[in-house]
Amino acid sequence: MTAISRTRSLRSPFLLLLFFSSISLQFISGISGDPSSSKNGTKAGAHASTGSNTRSKILIILLVVVALGLFSFFLFKFWQKKKREEQYARLLKLFEEDDELEVELGLRD
Numbered sequence: 001m002t003a004i005s006r007t008r009s010l011r012s013p014f015l016l017l018l019f020f021s022s023i024s025l026q027f028i029s030g031i032s033g034d035p036s037s038s039k040n041g042t043k044a045g046a047h048a049s050t051g052s053n054t055r056s057k058i059l060i061i062l063l064v065v066v067a068l069g070l071f072s073f074f075l076f077k078f079w080q081k082k083k084r085e086e087q088y089a090r091l092l093k094l095f096e097e098d099d100e101l102e103v104e105l106g107l108r109d
Contacts, residue, residue, distance in 0.1 A: 021065045025058060 021061065024061050
């Protein structure tokens with residue numbers, strides 16, 4: 001059961017990133033349309049420059065999404081490591097307190 005929940009939890013951020021990247025691509029394609037160029041009759045020249053401009057915007061957005069994904073992954077791993085260290089410190093403290101209790105009760109020298 002934990003394996004199923006782990007795969008769902010791993011799949012969820014990737015689906016969320018995919019969703020937001022697709023929405024951002026829709027905004028870029030909507031913004032890149034320039035109605036003033038179609039009125040001037042220079043539609044072919046403007047279309048070629050708009051296509052390369054759109055590609056560069058898409059590439060930049062994809063790089064930002066990947067960078068944010070990697071950053072969040074490393075932050076998550078760092079958080080897991082800190083939490084693991086805290087739990088280990090609590091465990092050691094628990095055993096240290098038991099040793100002191102045994103010495104106080106005279107069960108151990």
